[in-house]
Amino acid sequence: MSDVIGSEVTGSKVAGSEAAVAYAREQGGRFVEELKELLRIPSVSTAPEHAGDVRRAAEFVADGLRAAGMEHVRLIETDSATHTGHPLVYADWLHAEPSADGKPKPTVLLYGHYDVQPAEPSPSRSAAHAPSPPPAAR
Secondary structure, three states: OHHHHOOOOOOOOHHHHHHHHHHHHHHHHHHHHHHHHHHHOOEEEOOOHHHHHHHHHHHHHHHHHHHHEEEEEEEEEEOOOOOOOOOOOOOOOOOOOOOOOOOOOOOOOOOOOOEOOOOOOOOOHHHHOOOOOOOOOO
8 A cells, every 4th residue: 555655646636636536446356355353363352371472463453553553552551550541553655745726635534443342142153153253274
């Protein structure tokens, strides 16, 4: 994706949107495989025995951000004197040029979770319908 981030989009916003959609379609299979790889990491943040897996998931996300051309990628530790936390993942790319009319381009903030919650049985979910990992990579 670094080729998309670092490229200059010419023409209208529609042309840029079309290029982004075309790129997403071309890379869709890879995107799905990368998502499956992340989903195979049992990053259950509420289970102490998965602390290493949560860190591995954070590192996976950080590696993906680096591969996409983001900069200043780092894990931010959240431990305190009384609590062992899980790392935050930070990255930025601060090279947006002003629009053709000279106005600054907006800043975009993405926020998401890379950890998961445990799959606990409930009255509405039987063992036969328990979640399963994504299929193995081909």
